[in-house]
Amino acid sequence: MPGLEVPTWDPETAMLIGAILLEAIVLYVGYAGLERLVGRRLMKFLIGGDSDAQ
């Protein structure tokens, strides 16, 4: 089929995409930790009380 592209193995590109995946997971976990740490206080400041809307 015209335009069909089949990915070939390229370790450097795989590492690049892996780095993005790793950054995404680290940020997800990091922000979750931050949310647990300051989330309640931030919600209290924003809405004037605790919220379970996480």
Add this chain to the structure above:
Amino acid sequence: MLSSLIGTIGSSPETIALFVGFGLVVGLLFGFFGMGGSFLVTPALLMMGYPASVAVGSGMAFVFGTAVIATLKHHDLGQVDYKLGAIMIAGTTIGIEVGRASVFYLESLGLAGGVISVVYVFLLGGIGLMITRDALSGDSDGGIDHDADGDEDLSEYEIPEIATRIQETVRIPPMVTLRGDVRVSVWVITAVAFSTGVLSGFLGVGGGFIRMPAMIYAIGVPTPVAVGTDLFEIVFSGGIGSYLYGQSGGVDLSIVAPLLFGSALGARIGSAATAVVDADDIKVYFGGMLLAGSVAVGIGEVGSYLGNELLETVGLFLVIGAAVAVAGAIVFSTLRTLRSTRGRVTATTD
């Protein structure tokens, strides 16, 4: 890769702040709607003077990273249907290739650019009009409705009339049961996946803005599940796309890393907001954003046809402005809902 990382450190603080802020807005929309990445990031990078391959490749890599984060959040909320996702991925992949083949065919006829733009404008405008009309009519059967949290609520979700009609008419086995007790023929899912894939490949976009309404209106899955499953699918399509662009040097980590830093927070807020915000508050903004996108593409095309750069810039600012406004509306609606909920709880306690 190392040079990209050094590039991030070498970027000016203003550029990094701009990318982080822009990532925050896109992440918010992405987490909330399950769409809105590629058609915002790529034109913005092009406008900043990056080469087309870097703008498209880095945009795609950013969408991939954001989709990973938003999918993890939606998984935690029980809003990802992996069975539906797997069938959708298969159908969409084949559809994308057919769509791309159609582009090559039209290109050989010298008609590709014009036809793609016209389809883009009508599709964005049509979906935008449909959702806006649905929201303004106050009819809550389907659409971008996020008032479901957990399996029990999902099964109570009202299926759009058109989806019910399809489920009752097309009962070709094998049948599958999806989250929210939706029972539908595999062939319906495959047909939806294939046709949205064709459009996605034809237009060269991620396709969330086509796939998500299609999952709601044609398959009948609850909106939170449509959003979560769509994001799950984007993880795969975005990952493969980024890899292909990365092979030809199109992925620049100095762009992707700060964008992702902002979008990770935005996607968290957007995904969490799906369980809070009243749908009617936001549906109209979503439809409005698509309409603005349709007008912007139209203006941009007229600009490039006339060779007028100002019109192209106006088109881009219209899209980005609409995105920022909708992201702000989501945050505002979330805080307003939380405040009113708290007010009611306090009044009841008193």
